[in-house]
Amino acid sequence: GLPEVIVSGENMIAAWHGNGTRVVNFPVQIDPVNPLGLINSAPAIGDLNGDLVPEIIVGLPNGTIAAYQKDGRPATGFPLGTSGAVDSSPALGDLTGEGDIAVVAGSDDGFVHLWTFRGNPGVLPWPMLAHDARRSGASDAISQAPSGSSGDLLVYPSVFCYPNPVNSGSTGIRYQLRRDAQVRIQIYTLVGDLVASFTGTGFQNQNEVRWNIGNIASGVYLGRVEARDL
Helix, strand or coil: CCCCEEEECECEEEEECCCCCECCCCCEECCCCCCCCECCCCCEEECCCCCCCCEEEEECCCCEEEEECCCCCECCCCCEECCCCCCCCCEEECCCCCCCEEEEEECCCCCEEEEEECCCCCCCCECCCCCCCCCCCCCCCCCCCCCCCCCCCECCCCCEEECCCCCCCEEEEEEEECCCEEEEEEEEECCCCEEEEEEEEECEEEEEEEEECCCCCCCCEEEEEEEEEC
């Protein structure tokens, strides 16, 4: 599928899927108690624990290196301490050829710091600033055409509503597809009356449809999500 977009910001790391849908549990607030301000370090992405799933690694102005898993939880062994603020971007790589992944970062007091992890050198989708030493900014990820194989289009249990409950504004109806599909979402009262309906194209990976509840009476509603091949 499409690669994700991951950026640092004001005391946070934000992430979106390639179709523009926000990744679940993101943005991550780095320090909700003592906000760090703007994070200048661009994230590096690579597998640090050998599970074939990359972590997100970023330098912080408080002098630490943070890392997060794909679900927004802090990675084991982090944060790492340095001797000064880290505004530069970490770099990842196998420096010895033995399969260990080095995390290298410079702090603003002129020191360079290095740690090693038992990661996977084959899973470094974005190992440094702008992807590579040439600063190409080009990802190696390949977006494959959706599979035409049979089977359920919807990933179960991937359908949920957030926030839930919701008292005003809107809520997001989320679902995940194994491949691009035509999707219909219907919202019913408990007695079966249709109150809202949405139809459109959903894309492989996670999707979100916003439901404005401004004119909806308070109560419990049931949602039905159907997907059909394009």
